Amino acid sequence: QKEVEQNSGPLSVPEGAIASLNCTYSDRGSQSFFWYRQYSGKSPELIMFIYSNGDKEDGRFTAQLNKASQYVSLLIRDSQPSDSATYLCAVNKGGGSNYKLTFGKGTLLTVNP
Amino acid sequence: DADVTQTPRNRITKTGKRIMLECSQTKGHDRMYWYRQDPGLGLRLIYYSFDVKDINKGEISDGYSVSRQAQAKFSLSLESAIPNQTALYFCATSDSRAADTQYFGPGTRLTVL
Numbered sequence: 001q002k003e004v005e006q007n008s009g010p011l012s013v014p015e016g017a018i019a020s021l022n023c024t025y026s027d028r029g030s031q032s033f034f035w036y037r038q039y040s041g042k043s044p045e046l047i048m049f050i051y052s053n054g055d056k057e058d059g060r061f062t063a064q065l066n067k068a069s070q071y072v073s074l075l076i077r078d079s080q081p082s083d084s085a086t087y088l089c090a091v092n093k094g095g096g097s098n099y100k101l102t103f104g105k106g107t108l109l110t111v112n113p
Numbered sequence: 114d115a116d117v118t119q120t121p122r123n124r125i126t127k128t129g130k131r132i133m134l135e136c137s138q139t140k141g142h143d144r145m146y147w148y149r150q151d152p153g154l155g156l157r158l159i160y161y162s163f164d165v166k167d168i169n170k171g172e173i174s175d176g177y178s179v180s181r182q183a184q185a186k187f188s189l190s191l192e193s194a195i196p197n198q199t200a201l202y203f204c205a206t207s208d209s210r211a212a213d214t215q216y217f218g219p220g221t222r223l224t225v226l
Contacts, residue, residue, distance in 0.1 A: 034214070034215075036217075041201075041220075042219070042220070043217040045217070046214060046215075088155075100158075101158075101215055
C-alpha cells in the first residue's frame with residue numbers, strides 16, 4: 001500500500017466552482033498534514049497545514065482532516081484559472097520525526113475559464 | 114530577495130562528470146533537505162541535515178553526497194553523474210522550533226547526457 005495516495009487527475013472544474021482534492025494515507029501514526037501547490041516547472045509552495053480533526057479555513061482554501069478514516073482533503077472555493085496547478089499532499093509523523101515528509105504524487109487541477 | 118536560493122537553476126552535464134548543486138537560505142532555519150522530483154515518482158528525499166554537524170541519508174542517497182558548510186548553506190554533489198540522475202532537484206528548509214514546516218527553493222533542473 002502506498003503511504004500517501006492521491007488521484008493523479010487531471011481534475012477539471014469550471015471557473016467559480018469548488019474544487020475538491022483528496023488524499024489518503026496509510027500510517028495511523030501520522031500527525032501533521034500539508035498541502036502544497038506546484039506550478040509546472042516551479043517549486044512546491046505551501047498552501048496550508050492541518051493537525052487536528054475537522055476543518056481549517058484560510059481564504060478560499062479549506063483543509064479537512066479525518067484521522068479515523070485516514071483522509072485529508074483540500075477544498076478550493078471560487079476556483080480561478082490561476083489555481084490550475086498540481087496539488088501535493090504531504091504527511092509526517094510528528095514528534096521526533098517531524099522532518100520526514102512523505103509526499104503523494106499530486107493531483108493536477110485545471111480550472112477552465 | 115528569495116529566502117531559499119539554489120544555484121545553478123539549470124545545468125546540462127555529461128556522464129561521469131562531477132557536479133555540485135548549492136543551496137543557501139536566509140530564513141534562519143536549522144534544518145535543510147535535498148529532494149529530487151521525477152515525473153510519475155513524486156518528490157523523494159536524498160539527504161537531510163539537522164544542523165552543521167548532523168547529516169543523514171534519505172531514501173535515495175546512493176550516488177549523491179552532501180556538505181553542510183554553514184547553517185545557511187547545504188550543497189549536493191554528484192560524484193560521477195549518470196543519465197538516470199536527470200531530474201528536478203529541490204532544496205528545502207525548516208525550523209525545528211516551528212513545527213518543521215518545509216519551504217522549498219526554486220529548484221535546479223539537471224540534465225545528464
